[in-house]
Structures are given as structure tokens and as C-alpha cells.
Amino acid sequence: MKIYGSFTIILLIIFADAHGGESVKIDEVELPGIPIEVTDPPKSQKNDPPKSEKNGASKKEFNEKQYLLKVQRNNEKSKEKSLEEMLEAKEIVVSPGQSQVIEISKGFLNRIVTPFESPKVITVNEIDTKIKQNVVYVATNSNTPIGLYIYEEENPAEAIPLILNPKQMPPIEVVLKYSGAGNASTSVRARRFEETSDYLDTLVNILRDVAQEKIPPGYTLVTPTALDNTMYYCNQAGLATEVGQILDGHNYRIIVLMGVNNKEVNVELNEKNCTRPGIIAISSWPNTLMGPNEPTEIYLVENKGALTSPTRKIGSERPSLIGHM
Numbered sequence: 001m002k003i004y005g006s007f008t009i010i011l012l013i014i015f016a017d018a019h020g021g022e023s024v025k026i027d028e029v030e031l032p033g034i035p036i037e038v039t040d041p042p043k044s045q046k047n048d049p050p051k052s053e054k055n056g057a058s059k060k061e062f063n064e065k066q067y068l069l070k071v072q073r074n075n076e077k078s079k080e081k082s083l084e085e086m087l088e089a090k091e092i093v094v095s096p097g098q099s100q101v102i103e104i105s106k107g108f109l110n111r112i113v114t115p116f117e118s119p120k121v122i123t124v125n126e127i128d129t130k131i132k133q134n135v136v137y138v139a140t141n142s143n144t145p146i147g148l149y150i151y152e153e154e155n156p157a158e159a160i161p162l163i164l165n166p167k168q169m170p171p172i173e174v175v176l177k178y179s180g181a182g183n184a185s186t187s188v189r190a191r192r193f194e195e196t197s198d199y200l201d202t203l204v205n206i207l208r209d210v211a212q213e214k215i216p217p218g219y220t221l222v223t224p225t226a227l228d229n230t231m232y233y234c235n236q237a238g239l240a241t242e243v244g245q246i247l248d249g250h251n252y253r254i255i256v257l258m259g260v261n262n263k264e265v266n267v268e269l270n271e272k273n274c275t276r277p278g279i280i281a282i283s284s285w286p287n288t289l290m291g292p293n294e295p296t297e298i299y300l301v302e303n304k305g306a307l308t309s310p311t312r313k314i315g316s317e318r319p320s321l322i323g324h325m
Contacts, residue, residue, distance in 0.1 A: 089113075089173040096158040101145075102174055104138065106166035111173040112136045114160075116152040117188060123148035127164070142166055150176075154188050190218025191250035203281045203301060210254055210299055211285040215247060219254070222246040228255070232300055234274035238263035239290075241274075241298065251305065252280075257298040261290035269298065278302045 094100055094115075104110040114134050121129045121136055125146040130137045140146060143166060151159035160176065193216060194202050209216045224243040232255045234241045245256040257274070261267040268289045271282040281301035290296055 089175055091175045091177055094160045094176045094178060096160060099161040099163055101163045101165060103165045103167050103169065103172070104140075105169050105171045106143070107139070107141055108171040109137055109139045110164075110171050112138060112150070112162075113173065113175040114150055115176055115178045116150070118153040119150050120153050120156070121148055121150055138164065140164070140166055152188055187218065187250050190216070193217040194249060194251050206249075206252065206254060206301060207281065207283045207299055210247065210256065211283070211297075216249060216254075219247045219249045222248050224255075231276070232257065234259060234269070234298060236267075236270055236273035238265075238267040239269065239273075244297075249304075251303065253302045253304050255300040255302060257300065258295060259284070259290070259298045260295045261292055264292050266291055269296070274298060274300060278304075 092100055092102065102112075112135065114136060116134055119131060119134060119136055121131065123129075123146065125140075125144075125148065126142045127138055127140040127146050127148070129148075136150060146164040146166070147161070148164065149159040149161050151157075193205075196202075197205060206216050215221060222245075224246050228243040228246065232243050234257065238261060239259055240262050241257045241259045243255060244258045247254040247256070259269065266289055269284055269287075271284075274282050279300050280303050282299065284296050284298045287294065287296040
């Protein structure tokens, strides 16, 4: 007999007093201060196997069932995880001219998100395609791999070759990401922005956006290198400059310098001290007149084609007449 709570103990004490103060043992555990003994009533004998053996077999069978159930649950979770992974959109880094192999669902509609603003598809294989904005939907019942090219409508020179491998699997979504900062789509948008207005208005619009802490349409923010600081700077006494950002467009590149007055007197920026071959416009914000330790941003607009144009040679600049006559 086992003890569960104080109520059972009180009953045992009363029972012990009625039997003359004999010692009591309850499952071989002696209660201190109670010299009485109570034994469990005799149980009917049955031809059952010994209790220890029966419990052992039952426990073993229970453990086997638990193990099998655990394995089954793990397999189900693994299948669910695999299905989720297949249905989850995959990002693939692509570059023009470098083929990528992609597994797609046979007989179902698959979705390819491109880095282009107006993508076009060309192929000679058996596949249905539909284009919505920058997304290409593809479907096929073919059992063989399919080759196709995806490119920006206005820039077919930069095409992405893909090999689509049809499989018996759920529909997939693939997001194509260009390697590097820029891509064909941003270059096309930058060109549209640059060529919408005339030359002077375009430069004003670019500088206005940059001064307002905006990135001009289609431009890409590029991290400068150590070499940039040797190419772009202002050679002016009292003014320390460092290249902080570069915004890359189609025809133009904007170099953002951080300028600081390191003198104890005011320094006024002279834009001529910041020019170099290829620079077509210079501006600053918020100050051209800087007090001691006062900073300002200096914007250099570079014509990307000026240095590579066969009609322009480096160093063939007209010398000023001022100071030379």
C-alpha cells in the first residue's frame, strides 16, 4: 500500500491504534513515530507471467512504437520541409553570356523574375512564354532541356542565357539578380533620364537630385576604391577632400567628394581646383564658403565617354588666355 497525502496517513494511524501498537511498514518504508504495521491484502494468484517480465515486455513494445512514431513524424517533417524549399522563390546571380541551369515544373506554369524593365525572350525550343512587366512566365510539356535568352528590349547585347530542365515537381519561382552593382535595366533607365531633357537641363537635374540626397533615375550607388582618391580631388590649399560616393549612370558618373576646411580661417571653394579631363560640371552643397573645420559636399559630373572617345585626346585642352598674354 502506498501513501498519497496526509489523509491516508491519518487513517493508518487510527488503524494502528486499534491493533495494539504493532509496527507498521508501508512498502518497506517505515514511518517515524508510528510503531504499527499494515500489510496489503493478499492478491489472487493468476497464471500471468511475472510482473517484472510483463512490464519489461510492455515497456519494450512501447519504446518500439514510440521510436517508429518518431521516425514517421521526422519523415513527414522532412517531406514538408523539402516541399517548402521547392516552393520558395530562389535567387540566382546571373551575368550576361554566362549560362545558368534551372529546374522547372513540367506541365505547370513557372515564374522567372528578371532584372530587366522590359524583358524579351528568344528561343527555338518547345516552350510557352508570357511576359508581364519584368516577369517571364514559362510552361512546357517537354522532357528535354530548353535553352533561351532573356534580355532588355532596348539592350539585346546584354542577354542572359538560361537552360531550363523540366522535372516532375511543383511550380517554381526564380529571381534573377545581376552580379555587380548595375545592370542593363538601370542603364536603360539612366539613359532615358539623361536624354529626356537637353544637355544643360540634364546636368542641372542630376546635380539637384544628388544635392537633395536622391539617386537619379537609373543610377547606381557604387562604393569608391582607393584608386578613386588618386583620380578625383580638389587641389586647393586649406581644403582636404576624399571620395565618399560614386553614382554610376549611362553617359555620366557623379563623384561625391567630402571637403573639409582644415584652416583656422574661412576658405572659399574654387571649382577650377577640382577639375580634370572628363569632368563637365562641378557643384557643391551646402556651402562654397566654409569656416574652420566646416564640411561640404562637392559634386563632380564626369562624361563616361569623354576619355574613351576617339575624337578627344587626353591633354588636348585649350589653355586660358588669362595670365598668358
